[in-house]
Amino acid sequence: MSMKTSTRQVDGVTIVDCSGRITLGEGSVILRDTVRELLSKGQKKILLNLGDVTYIDSSGIGELVSAFTTVRNQGGELKLLNLTKKVHDLLQITKLYTVFDVRDDEASAVKSFN
Amino acid sequence: MRCFGSRGFGFAGLVHRHFAMTELRVSYTLDSTLETVDNAEQTASRIAAESGFDEDVVMQISMAVREAAVNAVLHGNAYDPEKKVKLEFERTGNDLVITIRDQGKGLDLAKIPDPLAPENLLKTSGRGIFLIRSFMDEVQIHPSQTGTEIKLVKHVHGPSGDVKEASQ
Numbered sequence: 001m002s003m004k005t006s007t008r009q010v011d012g013v014t015i016v017d018c019s020g021r022i023t024l025g026e027g028s029v030i031l032r033d034t035v036r037e038l039l040s041k042g043q044k045k046i047l048l049n050l051g052d053v054t055y056i057d058s059s060g061i062g063e064l065v066s067a068f069t070t071v072r073n074q075g076g077e078l079k080l081l082n083l084t085k086k087v088h089d090l091l092q093i094t095k096l097y098t099v100f101d102v103r104d105d106e107a108s109a110v111k112s113f114n
Numbered sequence: 115m116r117c118f119g120s121r122g123f124g125f126a127g128l129v130h131r132h133f134a135m136t137e138l139r140v141s142y143t144l145d146s147t148l149e150t151v152d153n154a155e156q157t158a159s160r161i162a163a164e165s166g167f168d169e170d171v172v173m174q175i176s177m178a179v180r181e182a183a184v185n186a187v188l189h190g191n192a193y194d195p196e197k198k199v200k201l202e203f204e205r206t207g208n209d210l211v212i213t214i215r216d217q218g219k220g221l222d223l224a225k226i227p228d229p230l231a232p233e234n235l236l237k238t239s240g241r242g243i244f245l246i247r248s249f250m251d252e253v254q255i256h257p258s259q260t261g262t263e264i265k266l267v268k269h270v271h272g273p274s275g276d277v278k279e280a281s282q
Contacts, residue, residue: 058181
Protein backbone atom coordinates (compact mmCIF):
# COMPACT_ATOMS: atom_id res chain seq x y z
CA MET A 1 0.00 0.00 0.00
CA SER A 2 1.49 3.30 -1.03
CA MET A 3 1.90 6.18 1.36
CA LYS A 4 -0.92 8.72 1.21
CA THR A 5 -1.55 11.91 3.08
CA SER A 6 -4.52 14.20 3.36
CA THR A 7 -4.71 17.39 5.37
CA ARG A 8 -7.48 19.13 7.27
CA GLN A 9 -7.68 22.16 9.53
CA VAL A 10 -9.00 22.03 13.07
CA ASP A 11 -8.83 25.17 15.22
CA GLY A 12 -5.68 26.45 13.54
CA VAL A 13 -3.94 23.10 13.60
CA THR A 14 -3.16 21.21 10.41
CA ILE A 15 -3.87 17.53 10.85
CA VAL A 16 -2.10 15.32 8.36
CA ASP A 17 -3.78 11.93 8.07
CA CYS A 18 -1.11 9.48 6.91
CA SER A 19 -1.73 5.97 5.64
CA GLY A 20 0.37 3.20 4.19
CA ARG A 21 4.11 2.77 4.43
CA ILE A 22 6.68 5.40 5.33
CA THR A 23 9.76 3.79 3.87
CA LEU A 24 12.81 4.61 1.81
CA GLY A 25 11.75 6.11 -1.49
CA GLU A 26 8.24 7.20 -2.25
CA GLY A 27 6.81 7.08 1.27
CA SER A 28 9.51 9.22 2.80
CA VAL A 29 9.40 11.69 -0.09
CA ILE A 30 5.63 12.15 0.20
CA LEU A 31 5.90 12.93 3.90
CA ARG A 32 8.78 15.35 3.31
CA ASP A 33 6.95 17.16 0.51
CA THR A 34 3.75 17.38 2.55
CA VAL A 35 5.48 19.00 5.51
CA ARG A 36 7.47 21.37 3.30
CA GLU A 37 4.32 22.46 1.52
CA LEU A 38 2.56 23.19 4.80
CA LEU A 39 5.49 25.23 6.05
CA SER A 40 5.61 27.18 2.80
CA LYS A 41 2.01 28.16 3.40
CA GLY A 42 2.76 29.26 6.94
CA GLN A 43 1.03 26.29 8.54
CA LYS A 44 3.38 25.54 11.41
CA LYS A 45 1.10 23.71 13.84
CA ILE A 46 1.18 20.21 12.47
CA LEU A 47 -0.35 17.05 13.91
CA LEU A 48 0.72 13.89 12.09
CA ASN A 49 -1.98 11.26 12.42
CA LEU A 50 -0.14 7.94 11.98
CA GLY A 51 -3.09 5.74 12.88
CA ASP A 52 -3.22 4.12 9.44
CA VAL A 53 0.53 3.81 8.92
CA THR A 54 1.16 0.11 8.52
CA TYR A 55 4.94 0.07 8.26
CA ILE A 56 7.88 2.34 8.82
CA ASP A 57 11.58 1.67 8.31
CA SER A 58 14.71 3.48 9.44
CA SER A 59 14.38 5.92 6.55
CA GLY A 60 10.82 6.65 7.61
CA ILE A 61 11.96 7.21 11.17
CA GLY A 62 14.60 9.58 9.84
CA GLU A 63 11.94 11.41 7.88
CA LEU A 64 9.82 11.86 11.00
CA VAL A 65 12.86 13.28 12.81
CA SER A 66 13.60 15.55 9.87
CA ALA A 67 10.02 16.80 9.82
CA PHE A 68 10.12 17.41 13.56
CA THR A 69 13.34 19.44 13.47
CA THR A 70 12.42 21.31 10.28
CA VAL A 71 9.12 22.49 11.75
CA ARG A 72 10.71 23.36 15.07
CA ASN A 73 13.49 25.33 13.37
CA GLN A 74 10.83 27.46 11.70
CA GLY A 75 9.18 28.22 15.01
CA GLY A 76 6.42 25.68 14.68
CA GLU A 77 5.38 22.49 16.40
CA LEU A 78 4.95 18.97 15.02
CA LYS A 79 3.26 16.32 17.13
CA LEU A 80 2.33 12.70 16.52
CA LEU A 81 -1.14 11.20 16.92
CA ASN A 82 -2.46 7.63 17.10
CA LEU A 83 0.67 5.54 16.88
CA THR A 84 0.17 1.91 15.99
CA LYS A 85 1.88 -0.59 18.25
CA LYS A 86 4.56 -1.19 15.63
CA VAL A 87 5.42 2.48 15.27
CA HIS A 88 5.18 2.99 19.03
CA ASP A 89 7.64 0.15 19.63
CA LEU A 90 10.03 1.49 17.01
CA LEU A 91 10.06 4.92 18.61
CA GLN A 92 10.60 3.30 22.01
CA ILE A 93 13.65 1.27 21.02
CA THR A 94 15.18 4.20 19.16
CA LYS A 95 14.59 6.43 22.21
CA LEU A 96 12.57 8.83 20.09
CA TYR A 97 9.31 8.33 21.96
CA THR A 98 10.26 10.99 24.47
CA VAL A 99 11.61 13.31 21.79
CA PHE A 100 8.29 13.55 20.02
CA ASP A 101 5.13 14.86 21.63
CA VAL A 102 2.94 11.79 21.16
CA ARG A 103 -0.83 12.01 21.59
CA ASP A 104 -3.65 9.51 21.38
CA ASP A 105 -6.67 11.81 21.43
CA GLU A 106 -7.20 14.22 18.57
CA ALA A 107 -9.24 16.82 20.40
CA SER A 108 -6.81 17.19 23.29
CA ALA A 109 -3.89 17.07 20.89
CA VAL A 110 -5.30 20.01 18.96
CA LYS A 111 -5.80 21.96 22.19
CA SER A 112 -2.22 21.27 23.25
CA PHE A 113 -0.79 23.49 20.52
CA ASN A 114 0.14 26.99 21.66
CA MET B 115 4.20 1.49 -2.93
CA ARG B 116 4.26 -1.04 -5.69
CA CYS B 117 3.34 -4.63 -5.12
CA PHE B 118 5.35 -7.40 -6.69
CA GLY B 119 3.37 -10.30 -5.36
CA SER B 120 1.72 -11.10 -8.66
CA ARG B 121 5.15 -11.45 -10.24
CA GLY B 122 6.27 -14.22 -7.99
CA PHE B 123 9.71 -13.60 -6.60
CA GLY B 124 10.42 -10.92 -9.17
CA PHE B 125 14.14 -11.63 -8.79
CA ALA B 126 16.65 -12.27 -11.50
CA GLY B 127 19.16 -15.04 -11.08
CA LEU B 128 17.46 -17.65 -8.97
CA VAL B 129 20.37 -19.88 -8.05
CA HIS B 130 19.13 -22.70 -5.92
CA ARG B 131 15.99 -23.57 -4.07
CA HIS B 132 14.65 -26.65 -2.40
CA PHE B 133 12.25 -27.35 0.38
CA ALA B 134 12.31 -30.23 2.78
CA MET B 135 10.04 -30.81 5.71
CA THR B 136 11.85 -28.32 7.87
CA GLU B 137 14.87 -27.26 5.88
CA LEU B 138 15.16 -24.56 3.30
CA ARG B 139 17.98 -23.09 1.30
CA VAL B 140 17.35 -20.44 -1.29
CA SER B 141 19.53 -17.71 -2.76
CA TYR B 142 19.07 -14.83 -5.14
CA THR B 143 21.32 -12.51 -7.09
CA LEU B 144 19.71 -9.10 -7.20
CA ASP B 145 20.13 -5.75 -8.87
CA SER B 146 21.06 -2.72 -6.81
CA THR B 147 17.64 -1.11 -6.89
CA LEU B 148 14.89 -0.03 -4.55
CA GLU B 149 12.77 -2.81 -6.03
CA THR B 150 15.30 -5.26 -4.61
CA VAL B 151 14.81 -3.75 -1.15
CA ASP B 152 11.04 -4.22 -1.32
CA ASN B 153 11.33 -7.72 -2.74
CA ALA B 154 13.88 -8.78 -0.14
CA GLU B 155 11.54 -7.60 2.61
CA GLN B 156 8.54 -9.39 1.12
CA THR B 157 10.46 -12.61 0.58
CA ALA B 158 11.83 -12.53 4.12
CA SER B 159 8.33 -12.00 5.45
CA ARG B 160 7.00 -14.97 3.50
CA ILE B 161 9.82 -17.33 4.47
CA ALA B 162 9.68 -16.27 8.12
CA ALA B 163 5.93 -16.90 8.18
CA GLU B 164 6.39 -20.28 6.50
CA SER B 165 8.99 -21.08 9.15
CA GLY B 166 6.37 -20.71 11.85
CA PHE B 167 7.37 -17.44 13.46
CA ASP B 168 4.52 -15.41 14.87
CA GLU B 169 3.38 -12.16 13.31
CA ASP B 170 5.53 -9.87 15.44
CA VAL B 171 8.69 -11.89 14.82
CA VAL B 172 7.94 -12.08 11.10
CA MET B 173 7.81 -8.28 11.12
CA GLN B 174 11.13 -8.09 12.96
CA ILE B 175 12.84 -10.44 10.53
CA SER B 176 11.44 -8.72 7.45
CA MET B 177 12.43 -5.33 8.77
CA ALA B 178 15.96 -6.50 9.58
CA VAL B 179 16.30 -7.90 6.05
CA ARG B 180 14.93 -4.68 4.59
CA GLU B 181 17.46 -2.62 6.50
CA ALA B 182 20.31 -4.91 5.47
CA ALA B 183 19.15 -4.72 1.85
CA VAL B 184 19.01 -0.93 2.06
CA ASN B 185 22.58 -0.88 3.31
CA ALA B 186 23.70 -3.20 0.51
CA VAL B 187 21.92 -1.33 -2.28
CA LEU B 188 22.57 2.24 -1.13
CA HIS B 189 25.68 2.29 0.99
CA GLY B 190 27.41 -0.79 -0.39
CA ASN B 191 26.71 -0.89 -4.10
CA ALA B 192 25.55 2.74 -4.33
CA TYR B 193 22.91 1.78 -6.95
CA ASP B 194 25.71 0.67 -9.30
CA PRO B 195 23.99 -1.43 -12.02
CA GLU B 196 27.17 -3.47 -12.42
CA LYS B 197 27.11 -4.55 -8.79
CA LYS B 198 24.79 -7.17 -7.38
CA VAL B 199 23.35 -8.06 -4.02
CA LYS B 200 23.30 -11.71 -2.98
CA LEU B 201 20.53 -12.71 -0.63
CA GLU B 202 20.40 -16.16 0.91
CA PHE B 203 17.95 -17.81 3.27
CA GLU B 204 18.85 -20.99 5.08
CA ARG B 205 16.54 -22.72 7.46
CA THR B 206 17.84 -25.51 9.62
CA GLY B 207 16.00 -27.25 12.39
CA ASN B 208 17.04 -24.57 14.83
CA ASP B 209 17.66 -21.34 12.99
CA LEU B 210 16.63 -19.12 10.16
CA VAL B 211 19.87 -17.71 8.78
CA ILE B 212 19.79 -14.88 6.27
CA THR B 213 22.91 -13.64 4.51
CA ILE B 214 23.14 -10.44 2.48
CA ARG B 215 26.29 -9.60 0.53
CA ASP B 216 27.11 -6.53 -1.49
CA GLN B 217 30.03 -5.64 -3.76
CA GLY B 218 30.84 -2.27 -2.28
CA LYS B 219 33.97 -0.97 -0.59
CA GLY B 220 33.17 -2.53 2.75
CA LEU B 221 31.22 -1.05 5.61
CA ASP B 222 33.36 0.87 8.10
CA LEU B 223 31.82 -0.21 11.38
CA ALA B 224 33.87 2.34 13.31
CA LYS B 225 32.07 5.14 11.48
CA ILE B 226 28.61 4.03 12.53
CA PRO B 227 27.54 6.29 15.39
CA ASP B 228 25.48 5.11 18.34
CA PRO B 229 21.96 6.24 17.37
CA LEU B 230 20.91 6.23 21.03
CA ALA B 231 23.56 8.72 22.12
CA PRO B 232 21.89 12.00 23.05
CA GLU B 233 23.88 13.92 20.44
CA ASN B 234 22.65 11.53 17.72
CA LEU B 235 18.98 11.19 18.61
CA LEU B 236 17.89 13.83 16.14
CA LYS B 237 20.03 12.58 13.28
CA THR B 238 18.00 11.56 10.27
CA SER B 239 19.99 8.43 9.47
CA GLY B 240 22.20 5.80 11.08
CA ARG B 241 19.58 3.56 12.69
CA GLY B 242 19.62 0.64 10.26
CA ILE B 243 22.31 -1.51 11.88
CA PHE B 244 20.88 -0.72 15.31
CA LEU B 245 17.44 -1.95 14.26
CA ILE B 246 18.93 -5.09 12.72
CA ARG B 247 20.74 -5.88 15.97
CA SER B 248 17.57 -5.16 17.93
CA PHE B 249 15.42 -7.52 15.91
CA MET B 250 17.70 -10.53 15.34
CA ASP B 251 19.18 -13.02 17.79
CA GLU B 252 22.62 -12.94 16.19
CA VAL B 253 24.17 -10.48 13.75
CA GLN B 254 27.57 -10.94 12.15
CA ILE B 255 29.00 -8.22 9.93
CA HIS B 256 32.02 -9.00 7.79
CA PRO B 257 33.28 -6.02 5.81
CA SER B 258 36.04 -6.48 3.26
CA GLN B 259 37.51 -4.55 0.36
CA THR B 260 35.26 -6.49 -2.00
CA GLY B 261 32.05 -5.92 -0.13
CA THR B 262 30.18 -6.46 3.09
CA GLU B 263 28.50 -9.64 4.22
CA ILE B 264 25.93 -9.49 6.97
CA LYS B 265 24.55 -12.66 8.50
CA LEU B 266 21.29 -12.51 10.44
CA VAL B 267 20.15 -15.35 12.67
CA LYS B 268 16.78 -15.90 14.28
CA HIS B 269 16.40 -18.96 16.47
CA VAL B 270 13.37 -21.01 15.57
CA HIS B 271 12.93 -22.19 19.12
CA GLY B 272 13.79 -19.08 21.05
CA PRO B 273 13.69 -18.88 24.84
CA SER B 274 10.78 -16.48 24.75
CA GLY B 275 8.51 -19.04 23.17
CA ASP B 276 7.67 -16.61 20.43
CA VAL B 277 7.43 -19.20 17.71
CA LYS B 278 4.42 -21.18 16.69
CA GLU B 279 4.64 -24.77 15.59
CA ALA B 280 6.20 -24.81 12.16
CA SER B 281 3.67 -25.36 9.42
CA GLN B 282 4.47 -28.29 7.20
